Amino acid sequence: xxxxxxxxxxxxxxxxxxxxxxxxxxxxxxxxxxxxxxxxxxxxxxxxxxxxxxxxxxxxxxxxxxxxxxxxxxxxxxxxxxxxxxxxxxxxxxxxxxxxxxxxxxxxxxxxxxxxxx
Amino acid sequence: xxxxxxxxxxxxxxxxxxxxxxxxxxxxxxxxxxxxxxxxxxxxxxxxxxxxxxxxxxxxxxxxxxxxxxxxxxxxxxxxxxxxxxxxxxxxxxxxxxxxxxxxxxxxxxxxxxxxxxxxxxxxxxxxxxxxxxxxxxxxxxxxxxxxxxxxxxxxxxxxxxxxxxxxxxxxxxxxxxxxxxxxxxxxxxxxxxxxxxxxxxxxxxxxxxxxxxxxxxxxxxxxxxxxxxxxxxxxxxxxxxxxxxxxxxxxxxxxxxxxxxxxxxxxxxxxxxxxxxx
Numbered sequence: 001x002x003x004x005x006x007x008x009x010x011x012x013x014x015x016x017x018x019x020x021x022x023x024x025x026x027x028x029x030x031x032x033x034x035x036x037x038x039x040x041x042x043x044x045x046x047x048x049x050x051x052x053x054x055x056x057x058x059x060x061x062x063x064x065x066x067x068x069x070x071x072x073x074x075x076x077x078x079x080x081x082x083x084x085x086x087x088x089x090x091x092x093x094x095x096x097x098x099x100x101x102x103x104x105x106x107x108x109x110x111x112x113x114x115x116x117x118x
Numbered sequence: 119x120x121x122x123x124x125x126x127x128x129x130x131x132x133x134x135x136x137x138x139x140x141x142x143x144x145x146x147x148x149x150x151x152x153x154x155x156x157x158x159x160x161x162x163x164x165x166x167x168x169x170x171x172x173x174x175x176x177x178x179x180x181x182x183x184x185x186x187x188x189x190x191x192x193x194x195x196x197x198x199x200x201x202x203x204x205x206x207x208x209x210x211x212x213x214x215x216x217x218x219x220x221x222x223x224x225x226x227x228x229x230x231x232x233x234x235x236x237x238x239x240x241x242x243x244x245x246x247x248x249x250x251x252x253x254x255x256x257x258x259x260x261x262x263x264x265x266x267x268x269x270x271x272x273x274x275x276x277x278x279x280x281x282x283x284x285x286x287x288x289x290x291x292x293x294x295x296x297x298x299x300x301x302x303x304x305x306x307x308x309x310x311x312x313x314x315x316x317x318x319x320x321x322x323x324x325x326x327x328x329x330x331x332x333x334x335x336x337x338x339x340x341x342x343x344x345x346x347x348x349x350x351x352x353x354x355x356x357x358x359x360x361x362x363x364x365x366x367x368x369x370x371x372x373x374x375x376x377x378x379x380x381x382x383x384x385x386x387x388x389x390x391x392x393x394x395x396x397x
Contacts, residue, residue: 030397037152037395064396071393077159098151098394109158109389 029059036068048072063093067102079110152395157388164285164337164347164383171284172205172384173340175277176213178264180255181294182329184365188212191291191333191373198377203385208281215288216251219267223251258332261290268336271343278340285384286338289348293369297327298356328356329365331372335380347383351376 036051049072055065070085086103093099166172174195179187192212200207252260267273274286306320334350353372357363381387 033397037397040154040395041152068395071154071156071395074158074393075156077161079158096396098396102393105391105393109160109391 025058029055029062029065032058033062033065033068036065036072040068040072045072045075049076061092063089063096063099066092067096067099070106071102074106074109079106082106083110150397152397153392154395155390155392157390160382160387160389162382162384162386166205166285166384169283169285169340170206171208171282172199172203173208173210173277173281173284173286174199175210175286175288176215177289177291177333178215178219178255178261178267179291179293180257180260181292182365185293185369187291187293187369188215190366190369194370194373194377195287195380198381199384202381205285205384208284210281213277213288215267216253216255216264218273219264220251220253222267222270222273223263255292257294258292261292264290268338268345273343274338274340275343278338278343281340283340285346286340287335288338289334289336290332291334292330292332293365293372294330294332295327295365296330296354296356297325297359299323299325302326325359326356327359328354328363329368329372330354331369331376333376335383337383349379349383351379 032051032055036048036055039045039051040048049069052065052069052072055062056069059065066085066089070082070089073079073082073085083106086099086106089099090096090103174192177188177191179191181187189212196207196209199205251263255261255264268288277286278284300323301321302324303319303321305317308316308318310316331353332351334348336348337346338344339346353375355368355371378387
């Protein structure tokens, strides 16, 4: 009976995640991320933040969107929010070297300013 | 005649199709990582909003006698602040802080020696005052007795009143010659028999000399005479022993590295870098 429980959960969850509604959300989130990159490259960082926040609302497990959002927060000087976004991105995708590298570069600046204040 | 196995032509056509299909897929999906330049604004470490003016008062300095470290430090910081801070710079004579500290020390010692302090001066303070201040500063421990000058709020408050309550910048600067010998790792270019270039890391014994700079910047509130903030740095530069570098140019080379940190205490800075956006 107990061994059946995870299997039953999987049977319920898999169709849910594979459902058209979920696929639509995922696809919308990807579009928001792509648009955000486009506007960020043109220097419109506020608009990019809006797009990436929206992408995360649609798909809270979207590590790349969180990474981009962290970069945008960094650019805006919102360092605490940037740190949280990087940490969340790495929780979701701990093996992503590009996110890790971005976070390391961020920490170099952020830790220095914190240490200086102390 | 067509055989059972695909011919050379059909096989290469298949490979081409595969490559084309992969390329088309990549083009359709586009790249997934985009390098982007960013500028991170860093807030100043100090709240300087109560001040409109800044007085770079002077420094207790020691080490090399080839450079007038007090004059040069004051001149450099004033010129940097003029271009990179909104504070107005007070152009006053540089304070000879070593002489002032020694004068204060003598004043403090006299009543203690004459026994007129009524026991108000703590024993430790009397011992310190009695020990005197080194007239020549060679190393870091020689600077320690001078720290009392920066804690003298009455003195700094008086300086503040004289200049209409500015933010006061002072501290200590030690600029000392260094020499060191040992193994240094260097990349050596070599060409093999076929003329191919190779870079081989090689360890060589070298004698090197240069300078070390150890400044401590102290920020004092001119209204109260109290220390608001202080920070210390250490930078070093070493050259090949055959190379003759003037002390003054080494001083500027080392200060160049420190100035951004000094400025970040007073004014907001932007740190440039690149990050990778992901799809």
